[in-house]
Amino acid sequence: MLSGAEREQAYRAISLARALDERMWRLARAGRAHFAVPCSGHEAIGVGYAMAMRPGVDWLAPHYRDLAALIVLGMAPRDVMLCFFSRPSDPNAHGRQPYAHFGSRALHVLSQQGPQPNHCSHGVGCAWGSKLLGDGSVTVIAFGDGGAQKGEAHESMNVAAIHKLPCVFAVHRNGWTQSVKRSDQYATETLVARAEGYGMPGVAVDGSDVEAMHAAASAAFERARAGEGPTLIDAACVRFMPNTSNDDDSRYRDRADLDEQRAARDPLTRARVLVGAEFAVQVDDENAALAAEAAEWAEAQPLGDPATVADHMYA
Numbered sequence: 001m002l003s004g005a006e007r008e009q010a011y012r013a014i015s016l017a018r019a020l021d022e023r024m025w026r027l028a029r030a031g032r033a034h035f036a037v038p039c040s041g042h043e044a045i046g047v048g049y050a051m052a053m054r055p056g057v058d059w060l061a062p063h064y065r066d067l068a069a070l071i072v073l074g075m076a077p078r079d080v081m082l083c084f085f086s087r088p089s090d091p092n093a094h095g096r097q098p099y100a101h102f103g104s105r106a107l108h109v110l111s112q113q114g115p116q117p118n119h120c121s122h123g124v125g126c127a128w129g130s131k132l133l134g135d136g137s138v139t140v141i142a143f144g145d146g147g148a149q150k151g152e153a154h155e156s157m158n159v160a161a162i163h164k165l166p167c168v169f170a171v172h173r174n175g176w177t178q179s180v181k182r183s184d185q186y187a188t189e190t191l192v193a194r195a196e197g198y199g200m201p202g203v204a205v206d207g208s209d210v211e212a213m214h215a216a217a218s219a220a221f222e223r224a225r226a227g228e229g230p231t232l233i234d235a236a237c238v239r240f241m242p243n244t245s246n247d248d249d250s251r252y253r254d255r256a257d258l259d260e261q262r263a264a265r266d267p268l269t270r271a272r273v274l275v276g277a278e279f280a281v282q283v284d285d286e287n288a289a290l291a292a293e294a295a296e297w298a299e300a301q302p303l304g305d306p307a308t309v310a311d312h313m314y315a
């Protein structure tokens, strides 16, 4: 169970991620930025594992809906908005990757790649490095349930289990792969049973419950640190928004059904119960102001110099 102070930390992060998410969505819709990747509905998952991580020691190979985890690890709202507005001062990728392709050496966040889920093998490589170095660090490797159907995810979990690598696989299982529904992606309800096939424990968690998520992540970390190898966490959640700002989910999702799921499984509403309404309202107001300020500031930062477009590219 989280302490009182930890509950407040968790709430702050979920609320800030939501405030930034909503602001980015509106800005993208208004044509002020080209690409939003919403995290709403996914926030408690990342907050759960990021709060189990030791900052500057453990590593995260993030899912692109992991804004809330990044916030826990120390990414500031202005840095998020620099990424969103693709400014050269963006600490993630200097404005050279679309928004949500997070990466920060300082925060121990591996660079998120476009092709999904390529970062699974990168995360396993990171964990293997930790084992060889004996530095005691653990790597969280997070991806979607669509990504989990790709060879890269299977190979990564297989190798990690064989070598008992210090990592935690966390699937954000929202039941959609863009517009493709769960039953067209895999024939089971959850992905937990797969873990046994790889030779690691699997645990199903309600990913809208930040305390449950933190407990599962903490147990997986303990196992990894003890040299017992990886764990697969299947974290169920609801993707509140379309896949990205390029998607129209009204073409494939039933609005009434989605509204019902959102009402029942909103990580922010659920975390509000842990901290009390008075605290929550105050934090939400603060975060709405922070998100607005960060957006206004980042949009006013200089654009990249076109002459540098080929920098950092292989010849």
Ligand SMILES: Cc1ncc(C[n+]2csc(CCOP(=O)(O)OP(=O)(O)O)c2C)c(N)n1
Binding pocket: 065, 114, 115, 116, 117, 143, 144, 145, 146, 147, 148, 172, 174, 176, 177, 178, 239, 243
């Ligand atoms: C190899 C590859 N194919 C297709 C895409 C396009 N794409 C971007 S996000 C996405 C949905 C992935 O779904 P999932 O892994 O379940 O994560 P979710 O978006 O649901 O969180 C797809 C198909 C991609 N990025 N990479």
